[in-house]
Every structure is written in C-alpha cells, then in structure tokens.
Amino acid sequence: MNKHILITGGAGFIGTNLSRKLLADGYRISVLDNLSPQIHGPYPQLDEAMLRDGRIHFIRADVRQSGVLEQALQTVDTVVHLAAETGTAQSMYQIAHYNEVNTQATAQLLDILANKPNTVKKIVLASSRSIYGEGAYACLTHGTVYPGARSAAQLKNHQWDPLCPTCNGPLRAIPTPETARPSPASIYAATKYAQEDLIRIAGDSLGISTAILRFQNVYGAGQSLNNPYTGILSIFSTRIRRGMSLPIFEDGLESRDFVHVNDIVQAIQLAMESDAASGATLNVGAGEPTSVLDIANLLVDALGGTVRPEVTGQYRLGDIRHCYADLSQIKATLNFTPQVSLARGIEEFAAWVSSQPLPEDGLDKANEELKKRKMMS
Numbered sequence: 520m521n522k523h524i525l526i527t528g529g530a531g532f533i534g535t536n537l538s539r540k541l542l543a544d545g546y547r548i549s550v551l552d553n554l555s556p557q558i559h560g561p562y563p564q565l566d567e568a569m570l571r572d573g574r575i576h577f578i579r580a581d582v583r584q585s586g587v588l589e590q591a592l593q594t595v596d597t598v599v600h601l602a603a604e605t606g607t608a609q610s611m612y613q614i615a616h617y618n619e620v621n622t623q624a625t626a627q628l629l630d631i632l633a634n635k636p637n638t639v640k641k642i643v644l645a646s647s648r649s650i651y652g653e654g655a656y657a658c659l660t661h662g663t664v665y666p667g668a669r670s671a672a673q674l675k676n677h678q679w680d681p682l683c684p685t686c687n688g689p690l691r692a693i694p695t696p697e698t699a700r701p702s703p704a705s706i707y708a709a710t711k712y713a714q715e716d717l718i719r720i721a722g723d724s725l726g727i728s729t730a731i732l733r734f735q736n737v738y739g740a741g742q743s744l745n746n747p748y749t750g751i752l753s754i755f756s757t758r759i760r761r762g763m764s765l766p767i768f769e770d771g772l773e774s775r776d777f778v779h780v781n782d783i784v785q786a787i788q789l790a791m792e793s794d795a796a797s798g799a800t801l802n803v804g805a806g807e808p809t810s811v812l813d814i815a816n817l818l819v820d821a822l823g824g825t826v827r828p829e830v831t832g833q834y835r836l837g838d839i840r841h842c843y844a845d846l847s848q849i850k851a852t853l854n855f856t857p858q859v860s861l862a863r864g865i866e867e868f869a870a871w872v873s874s875q876p877l878p879e880d881g882l883d884k885a886n887e888e889l890k891k892r893k894m895m896s
C-alpha cells in the first residue's frame with residue numbers, strides 16, 4: 520500500500536508544488552487547507568490542476584478545527600505541516616491570530632497525536648530562516664559573530680550594516696549554520712521557532728520521527744500573487760507588469776537567499792523518505808546571497824519591464840540585512856544540492872507570472888499600514 524501523506528496548507532504555494540511531485544511518485548495525498556482569502560483571493564478556488572486531479576483528498580478546513588484534524592490524522596503515515604500565516608510585518612499587529620494559527624494549532628495537532636488513535640510515524644515541519652534574525656557574520660578580530668537586530672536609531676542614520684557586537688567594527692556576511700543562536704525578530708519568526716520546539720519535543724516523547732526544515736526565501740510558479748504581505752518577487756512582479764515604480768528599501772544591497780520551489784520540494788521529499796532526517800533541523804536554501812536590487816533588476820529584465828528599481832532609503836523595523844544558508848548539514852544528511860540556478864528560476868517564474876491574471880497592487884496599502892504603526896520610515 521502506498522504511503523499516505525497529509526499536507527496541511529497543501530493548497531498553497533509550496534503545498535501544490537509538493538502535491539504534484541508526490542502524486543507523480545505514487546503517494547496517496549490528503550490536503551487540509553482553508554483556502555485563506557489573503558492567499559487565494561476573495562473567491563478562493565482550488566488550484567485548477569489539483570481540482571481536476573481526483574486523486575487528492577481535499578479537506579477544506581481550518582487547521583485550528585481539531586475535530587477535523589483528528590479525523591484527517593487517522594490513516595496518515597506522514598504529516599507535512601505547511602499551514603501557516605506567513606506575513607512578517609503583518610504578524611506584528613495580528614499577534615494573537617499568528618499565535619493561534621501557527622503555534623496553538625500546531626500544539627493541538629500534537630495533542631491529537633498524543634491522545635487519539637492515529638498512524639502517524641513522521642512529521643516534517645516547514646520552518647523558516649527568520650528564526651535566526653540576522654544571519655552569521657565574520658569580524659576580522661572576533662571571527663564568527665551573531666549581531667542582534669539593528670536599532671531604530673541606527674536605521675534612522677542609514678547605517679545599514681550590522682556592526683560587531685564586541686568591537687563595533689565592520690562585518691562581512693557568511694553562510695548561517697543551523698547552530699546559529701536563534702534570535703527571532705518578528706512575531707511570525709517567534710511562532711515558527713515555537714513550532715520547531717513543540718514538534719521536536721513532542722515527537723521525541725511520542726516516538727514520532729521529526730524533521731525540521733528552515734527555508735530561505737522561496738520563489739517559483741504557484742506563489743501567491745494576491746498576498747501583499749509576503750513574497751518579494753510576487754509583489755515586485757505585479758508592480759513591474761503595471762509599469763509602477765519599484766521601491767527598494769535601504770541602499771538595495773541588503774541580500775536574501777532565493778531558493779526555487781522545486782528545490783524546496785526536493786528537500787521535503789528527501790526529509791520524508793530518509794531515516795537520516797530523523798530528529799534533524801536543516802537549512803534549505805540556494806546557499807548564495809543575492810541583493811534585493813539585483814533580484815529586482817533580474818525580474819525587470821525577465822518580464823520585459825520598462826521601469827527600473829529605485830532605491831528609496833526607506834526601511835522597515837525588524838528587517839534583517841543579510842542571511843544565507845550554510846548547506847553543509849543538509850548536504851551531509853540528505854545529500855541535498857539545489858538544482859535550479861537563479862537565472863533559470865527567474866526566467867521560469869517570469870514566464871509563469873505572465874500567464875496569470877494581473878492582480879491589484881497591494882504594496883502601497885501594506886506599507887501604509889506599517890507607516891501608520893511607525894514600523895516603516
């Protein structure tokens with residue numbers, strides 16, 4: 520009998536890409552997802568391909584409905600837990616909501632596994648690089664250091680780069696390993712870190728194997744084009760298509776590790792299938808930094824846009840300067856290597872975006888909300 524996988528949040532970006540791959544590989548798939556309007560638009564419909572594909576058992580429910588979850592867990596071998604609210608800035612003023620969907624619902628899921636009949640042997644959690652806060656840096660004198668969040672005063676003076684916590688000297692970003700001290704700087708990050716602890720500790724005590732994957736910035740076909748609170752590439756793509764200005768925070772040299780969704784799917788499947796993943800916490804990324812200005816220019820070129828990105832010197836409190844993944848652990852544990860180059864991934868993303876309906880731009884509204892709350896200057 521083929522293994523039965525429950526994917527919470529499986530109708531989302533990563534979930535649809537994962538479902539497609541697992542179906543092709545012969546897995547039985549159940550998806551539990553409430554088709555949140557922030558992600559799926561005001562008239563949510565299942566991704567058409569998934570709808571046509573009668574092989575997926577789709578449960579339209581909120582992950583907080585523990586009765587539904589209890590039923591869903593009865594015949595499942597593996598849970599891939601993706602359901603979450605994912606807007607970093609939005610989490611700063613919807614604190615209880617983020618805590619309920621991300622933390623409390625995960626606790627309820629584990630309560631079911633601890634107290635009700637079920638067949639679950641493995642949980643794979645989608646965690647996030649956001650739990651690190653700033654990434655790892657090197658100081659010429661003090662070696663590897665982990666600077667804290669940049670202060671409001673520092674940002675106000677446009678001192679974008681973090682300084683050495685010991686000597687206040689200049690730093691160079693280096694790959695961030697899993698052993699970095701976690702330092703969540705947003706409520707979203709705090710809930711992802713809480714999910715990690717809950718799942719690892721409960722899994723240990725229940726004898727359920729767990730694998731925790733810390734994703735960097737994921738992009739690719741199927742990314743929500745509706746959610747103005749997350750997904751820098753989808754936000755930019757809408758503005759490029761509309762011929763609108765492309766405002767870039769700070770000096771544009773802040774960087775992220777952009778990893779293609781196919782590589783995330785690869786990592787999740789390896790973690791599901793490999794015993795070596797048991798109990799492991801692993802980074803998943805491309806392993807390379809790309810500045811926000813560079814990625815914006817790449818996307819303008821790929822979409823044939825006419826308006827170049829504009830560095831505004833504006834900034835958001837809580838944003839990090841640099842973080843990119845050290846992939847040595849996941850290479851050693853799961854033999855994972857990213858397969859999709861940034862150049863190919865952006866071309867493919869742009870082609871997919873161009874085939875999609877043109878969404879409203881939500882960036883100005885999202886930024887207004889932040890300014891009102893004095894979280895952006």
Ligand SMILES: NC(=O)c1ccc[n+]([C@@H]2O[C@H](COP(=O)([O-])OP(=O)(O)OC[C@H]3O[C@@H](n4cnc5c(N)ncnc54)[C@H](O)[C@@H]3O)[C@@H](O)[C@H]2O)c1
Pocket residue numbers: 527528529530531532533534551552553554555558559580581582583600601602603604605620645646647648711733734735736737738742743
């Ligand atoms: N995309 C990234 O860059 C990234 C980076 C790090 C971590 N992650 C994590 O990966 C996971 C999946 O992210 P994604 O990019 O596919 O996001 P997504 O928003 O596209 O998908 C999330 C899915 O969860 C569903 N959902 C939201 N609230 C729910 C609820 N209360 N009950 C049931 N379903 C609910 C949504 O409808 C959506 O289909 C999340 O846990 C996220 O924290 C994503």
Ligand SMILES: [Zn+2]
Pocket residue numbers: 658659660661683684685686687688
């Ligand atoms: Zn120093």
